[in-house]
Amino acid sequence: MIPEGNAGILLGVEDLLVRRGGATVLDISRLQVFDGEVLSLIGPNGAGKSTLLLALSGLLKPLRGRLLFRGREIRDPFVYRRRVAMVFQEPLLFDMTVFDNVASGLRIRGLGRAEIRRAVSAYLERFGIGHLAGRSARKLSGGEAQRTSLARAFITQPEIIFLDEPFSALDSPTREGLVGDLERILCQTRTTAILSTHDQSEALRLAHRVAVIGGGRIMQVGPVDEVMNRPADGFVASFVGVETVLSGRVVRVSKGLFTASVKGGGEIEAVGAVRTGDPVLCCIRPENITISTDSKPAETSARNRFSGTIRKITPLGLFLRVHVDCGFELVSYLTSQSLEGLSLAPGKEVTASFKATAVHVIVRQSSPPA
Amino acid sequence: MDLILEGFRKAFSLVFTLDAEVLGITLLSLKVSGLATLISLVIGISVGTAVALTRFPGRPIVVSLINTGMGLPPVVVGLFVTIFLWRSGPLGFLEILYTPAAIILAQSIIATPIVTGISLAAIQHLPADLRLQILALGATRVQTVWMLVREARLPLLAAVMAGFGGVISEVGASIMVGGNIKGYSRVLTTATVMETSRGNFDMAIALGIILLLLSFMVNALLTLIQQRERPR
Numbered sequence: 001m002i003p004e005g006n007a008g009i010l011l012g013v014e015d016l017l018v019r020r021g022g023a024t025v026l027d028i029s030r031l032q033v034f035d036g037e038v039l040s041l042i043g044p045n046g047a048g049k050s051t052l053l054l055a056l057s058g059l060l061k062p063l064r065g066r067l068l069f070r071g072r073e074i075r076d077p078f079v080y081r082r083r084v085a086m087v088f089q090e091p092l093l094f095d096m097t098v099f100d101n102v103a104s105g106l107r108i109r110g111l112g113r114a115e116i117r118r119a120v121s122a123y124l125e126r127f128g129i130g131h132l133a134g135r136s137a138r139k140l141s142g143g144e145a146q147r148t149s150l151a152r153a154f155i156t157q158p159e160i161i162f163l164d165e166p167f168s169a170l171d172s173p174t175r176e177g178l179v180g181d182l183e184r185i186l187c188q189t190r191t192t193a194i195l196s197t198h199d200q201s202e203a204l205r206l207a208h209r210v211a212v213i214g215g216g217r218i219m220q221v222g223p224v225d226e227v228m229n230r231p232a233d234g235f236v237a238s239f240v241g242v243e244t245v246l247s248g249r250v251v252r253v254s255k256g257l258f259t260a261s262v263k264g265g266g267e268i269e270a271v272g273a274v275r276t277g278d279p280v281l282c283c284i285r286p287e288n289i290t291i292s293t294d295s296k297p298a299e300t301s302a303r304n305r306f307s308g309t310i311r312k313i314t315p316l317g318l319f320l321r322v323h324v325d326c327g328f329e330l331v332s333y334l335t336s337q338s339l340e341g342l343s344l345a346p347g348k349e350v351t352a353s354f355k356a357t358a359v360h361v362i363v364r365q366s367s368p369p370a
Numbered sequence: 371m372d373l374i375l376e377g378f379r380k381a382f383s384l385v386f387t388l389d390a391e392v393l394g395i396t397l398l399s400l401k402v403s404g405l406a407t408l409i410s411l412v413i414g415i416s417v418g419t420a421v422a423l424t425r426f427p428g429r430p431i432v433v434s435l436i437n438t439g440m441g442l443p444p445v446v447v448g449l450f451v452t453i454f455l456w457r458s459g460p461l462g463f464l465e466i467l468y469t470p471a472a473i474i475l476a477q478s479i480i481a482t483p484i485v486t487g488i489s490l491a492a493i494q495h496l497p498a499d500l501r502l503q504i505l506a507l508g509a510t511r512v513q514t515v516w517m518l519v520r521e522a523r524l525p526l527l528a529a530v531m532a533g534f535g536g537v538i539s540e541v542g543a544s545i546m547v548g549g550n551i552k553g554y555s556r557v558l559t560t561a562t563v564m565e566t567s568r569g570n571f572d573m574a575i576a577l578g579i580i581l582l583l584l585s586f587m588v589n590a591l592l593t594l595i596q597q598r599e600r601p602r
């Protein structure tokens with residue numbers, strides 16, 4: 001979670017430069033990771049996400065740059081690596097039992113047998129693999145193997161956990177279960193996590209903040225909804241998609257329909273299995289938002305109507321993107337014919353509407369950043 | 371045909387009555403080749419792992435030298451070990467020519483490149499990120515190397531087999547540096563050569579059977595390991 005005010009920066013990066021084969025693969029002027037937050041690195045393959053994680057975890061020595069952990073420059077990567085943990089895309093398990101795999105980090109640290117046994121049992125249960133303790137790691141399914149890998153990382157109680165696309169090699173139902181468990185465990189342990197992914201939905205579910213990486217640089221970093229709603233440039237927009245993402249909390253539920261009060265003061269009606277008080281992200285695709293200049297409630301099936309002002313209009317080739325400020329921001333796609341027909345221009349008062357069923361709801365365990 | 375049948379009959383009785391000379395030769399063979407394999411393992415696994423895990427100028431040349439060494443002709447090794455151990459040679463002061471120690475030395479030289487080459491390949495074939503994963507778990511450099519070697523244990527076992535299989539069946543170097551002295555430096559292969567040349571086929575067949583059995587056991591174990599599922 002993002003601390004309020006000036007609370008702890010856990011990890012700081014300054015002027016990080018990594019070159020490989022004469023080419024710059026990473027060039028990060030500044031990045032800060034806050035204590036307890038989940039920061040997601042998103043970007044296409046080859047953008048430098050993995051390289052950044054390796055550099056942040058002390059596994060790759062950058063050509064230049066400073067890495068500050070709890071305000072102090074990291075001098076001995078070995079000491080630092082014992083305080084953090086890393087999970088790779090491949091489970092990279094050792095050719096031994098699940099129990100021994102999960103115990104390996106503790107054995108490396110020279111812990112006693114009884115202590116190791118106690119901790120391993122607890123973490124096996126936590127990741128739902130208690131029944132696999134005695135099984136050879138070679139005989140695990142993809143999901144079980146990645147659970148083992150996660151348990152092996154979490155058991156050392158790292159101050160930061162680095163997760164390099166941990167779910168991308170898994171099929172979709174397996175991934176769904178694992179993302180849910182990781183979400184729960186991150187929430188329980190309040191472990192600071194940096195998660196790279198090329199899957200935006202993972203970032204939406206797990207992250208408090210998002211950093212979009214492209215060509216070895218950070219293109220944009222900020223709270224999830226901010227990055228999704230206000231992509232800093234064309235690259236970020238093309239990668240994150242241009243959904244409107246509104247974070248809020250469920251205030252009323254009735255017959256499948258619920259009302260969430262969102263940041264900026266609006267109330268959105270949507271459909272989903274939620275409970276009152278649940279923190280949610282409401283995602284609305286721009287093609288589902290209708291703009292009208294008629295402020296009177298029309299006879300339509302759209303349950304959500306908000307009046308606002310046009311903040312910005314951006315041409316996108318065959319159509320235009322219209323940003324409407326309703327206290328929160330809604331983004332809609334319009335054809336140039338509609339734009340002319342309604343004579344829309346920045347500053348004009350309009351009504352934006354969308355159906356409750358057009359809202360894609362993501363229920364989160366922890367509250368999205370305020 | 372009778373010659374062969376008679377040979378086998380006598381050979382089996384030599385083997386199964388535990389003939390003192392046959393037993394002595396077999397035990398010496400096992401001792402000499404076992405020790406040579408052990409020495410080659412210590413050097414070979416260390417060098418192979420070091421070359422696999424480091425990058426330095428001239429590395430490709432070192433790797434191809436190791437690979438060439440895997441096919442080192444035993445007679446050439448025998449020749450050079452003899453020259454070095456010759457009374458007037460550089461290592462003549464050791465006075466170990468025509469002793470079991472000389473055979474161990476020669477066989478170690480033959481087996482070391484084999485073990486080094488297989489170790490190198492075994493460590494290199496581990497997933498590239500495995501080393502990073504071990505480091506990420508907080509391992510020291512020594513712990514990392516140890517864990518990698520342990521992960522490569524199955525192919526490394528193959529290195530043991532190949533090294534041992536190579537030297538137990540080698541004859542050229544053993545006869546040149548060991549001298550095939552009865553009851554002292556006579557091993558299975560050198561004894562087989564001698565008995566055959568003398569026409570003592572029963573003894574030669576007996577020794578041959580033992581060598582085959584050892585070779586078979588080594589290969590059977592190797593096959594068993596190879597047939598096991600590869601670790602991910």
